[in-house]
Amino acid sequence: MDQQKKVSIAVVRRLPRYYRYLSDLLKMDVTRISSKELSLRMGTTASQIRQDLNCFGGFGQQGYGYNVEYLYNEIAKILGVSQQFKFIIIGAGNMGRALANYNNFVSRGFQLSGIFDVNPQIIGTTIKGFKVMDQDNLETFLKENPIDIAMLTVPSHQTAILAERVAKLGVKGLWNFSPMDLKLEADVVVENVHLSDSLMVLVINLI
Amino acid sequence: MDQQKKVSIAVVRRLPRYYRYLSDLLKMDVTRISSKELSLRMGTTASQIRQDLNCFGGFGQQGYGYNVEYLYNEIAKILGVSQQFKFIIIGAGNMGRALANYNNFVSRGFQLSGIFDVNPQIIGTTIKGFKVMDQDNLETFLKENPIDIAMLTVPSHQTAILAERVAKLGVKGLWNFSPMDLKLEADVVVENVHLSDSLMVLVINLI
DNA sequence: TAGATTGTTAATCGATTAACAATC
């Protein structure tokens, strides 16, 4: 609730993981859990869990631990789950199609509002009930339909320009799947999924 | 060359990024670069770059900086680029298909050797020239075809069991796309791509 | 040689872990 002290990126990146483990506990009908017990399951320290959670509020109770459902819901609030976000997918290639068909998003408050591409062979085809639109129509579309997040699954050389374009049209978050770093105005949030980087890290650890 | 002092995960995760920037510099016909200049491009400190690189060897020259091509090739070696890795894809859904069609992998020494699924409607269909095999045939296949990496793009509830199965059959690296943490014997390397975690982090920063 | 820039050691900063008083 009181988010005074600025929370480090490391802590933020651990939140979805807490959320997953709590979801599992809920499914297993566990009603309460101590930081110690949770740390054993997650392979961290109880200290870290308590420190992390206390960045956002005191969700536990001395002598008792944490109520699983309550903590789960509190983290959900922090994560903005249940909030509605409208998104578009730019780039209807394999990855774009995979994201469009990823039902997890829909069930979590993400609402697909449009799919775009440049390829005339792809424009007009239907994906997940959406007619793929011409990328040239981005401006028209975004002026009529305010969008929160754009998922960019286009080739690298298109990414930077596209990012600028949609940012100018009020898109506040970019989920970038191309292997390149985006530089944008400070108020646009960029989250990268660098698949090839990830694969390289796997390989390094393999050698 | 001399990798005495153990390199931290943070450093390893930065290597693919150096590699990308050096690749760009090469394309722009830049022959030499100082840590200072590179730090400005990448938005880090020159100190960090020199520290990071010196975990693996002294690739620079006082008064000169770094030869771009040489450094690029040295990092390539560390990353295992140019080495050949055989991989299979387990789960021929949207994500599996996206990975199968991702040509970047092929051009970087990754050789697709098979695709598996459980769905009778998908088994037997052709993806990227590969007939999708029945997951039941994993054991037979892996005994005849030693594989380095398995990409797991199956539903969460299948992931853990599958991971065990292929690990037992000599697969040394797992690229896990399901939103779950895998616990395996120490010698199996796991690299996770938790898309929903990544999207949640985007949303947190958006709120 | 003088200037530039590395490799590397030392200083700082931040994040993780330990400890413990508060309290359920």
Next chain:
DNA sequence: TAGATTGTTAATCGATTAACAATC
């Protein structure tokens, strides 16, 4: 009340940054 476990402060550890002698 006694036991358990939190919230939080203090100690430790590791990673980042700064500084500088070595050297091209």
